[in-house]
Amino acid sequence: MAWENQTFNSDLLLLGIFNHSPTHTFLFFLVLAIFSVAFMGNSIMVLLIYLNTQLHTPMYFLLSQLSLMDLMLICTTVPKMAFNYLSGSKYISMAGCATQIFFYVSLLGSECFLLAVMAYDRYTAICHPLRYTNLMRPQICGLMSAFSWILGSTDGIIDAVMTFSFSDCGSREITKKILSCNDTSIFEEIIFICCIVMIVFPVAIIITSYAQVILAVIHMGSGEGHCKTFTTCSSHLMVVGMYYGAGLFMYPQPTSYHSPMQDKIMSVFYTILTPMLNPLIYSLHNKEVTRALMKILGKGKSGD
Template identity: 70%
Template sequence: MAWENQTTNSDFILLGIFNHSPTHIFFFSLVLGIFTAAFMGNTAMVLLICLDTQLHTPMYFLLSQLSLMDLMLICTTVPKMAFNYLSGIKSISLASCGTQIFSYVSLLGAECFLLAAMAYDRYVAICHPLRYSVLMSQKTCGFMAASSWSLGSLDGVIEVAVALSFSYCSTREIPHFFCDVPALLTLSCTDTLLFERMIFICCVIMLLFPVAVIIASYVRVILAVIRMGSGEGRRKAFITCSSHLMVVGMYYGAAMFIYMRPTSDRSPTWDKMLSAFYTILTPMLNPLIYSLRNKEVARAFMKVLGKGKTGE
């Protein structure tokens, strides 16, 4: 390993995103509020879908997987960032950095494929409603979810293994609030061009392939919705699909901007802002976008509240 020739202190320094000015203290407090809302919202979604048998359908099963991924994603980055900011200890060990990279990359990849699976689910529900129970069986949903987790984990293993095999210079200050691969590569003493090309290829597979599936699914969905005779059915279909497309646009747009550019074109400030957007803000918005406008989720929530009051 290239690390053997490095100094005994192999820890990295996370420069973070906030200082202790009044403005940054306000934004740090805002991030903690968003983290709390995202944690509670995604936890509530997972529990509601597990507890309410009427939500045991393919769409809600996939949604529960999305909420679980978002929950794990915010817990991968925000707690460490908050601890470093509050304690003033900005170091992160090599093992912790590798774990953070693996978790972060795996969850991003898994969510990419899961969003494609959710688009396919909506395509089947709207375009082939009579065959929905066959095409989206419990076995098929389980396979889609397991494949998403597995492919994301494979991408995480590859990227963390290669990223931590490079030699890094004496300056170990990462211009980010977590161990992100593009930010880490700026510290390498060796040529990382081959690895950057590998990342680009991974992004094509992990981002563009699911996007192609999503676009193909929704083109079919839009055509089917236009041909619908029922105005109510058309409205309901557009509401469901627009929620998904809103999430897809936010998530993929930021991810492509960060990971499909060469290192020479990167701006640490922009990378930190966009990373904060889709690792902190998007996990909070997903439960709101998918759930608040959904009568079935609202009914399940009121049902749970009713049981709680009865138990009292």
């Protein structure tokens, strides 16, 4: 949107998913319930890993970063959606919209790269166990995590700046992006390239890492070793499949090929369901996390 034509405090009209019909009211409160579970689950995961020294390892540090990203992601859009729905307001300020776009895109991109780092961590632990402490020492682990945040934020800045660099034809209604009178083909190409980098590059790392893991497992002589390895990796693979499955279906195609409703459904999937399921998957498939949680709960009961 051209800055000379519009002030930064101008309000935009959000065309949301829910109206006040009985069905949509039920769906709205269902979203709030899922949001509550996701908020609590990811908060507990972050605190649990921070408080329990036995979980101060590269794998759990990266898991805490994933939970932190999920926690921030659900807080980016859902509270504003709930406020607008309950108050009857459908407007968002220009600054609020730009901020929301930045955080939403940044966190999605950061998770893409972080999942690739987590796959590399599992590859290193299984295929190079004797060198693991050196290859994944805290400095390197922290650096890879920081790069995930930086790369995701870079994509968020590009998306937010380019979205608001066009004039808006006088329209105040937005679904996924602001309606523009300008030719947006270059914008769509750049966003398409960003999506490819965010999806294809991390997926290539994940596939390569787990191909090596599978080969290493095949050469293991112990059946117990097979079971332990697959148990360790299964949680991450489930999260990767869930996260990238929808993204690979939706984003490697120009925006002119999706309908606004498809975009809304995708946004709900990424913003609500994935953050809710991630901590559940990791806690249910990880005995160390379960033991740490039981230990803290046990201390709480004994303190009472």
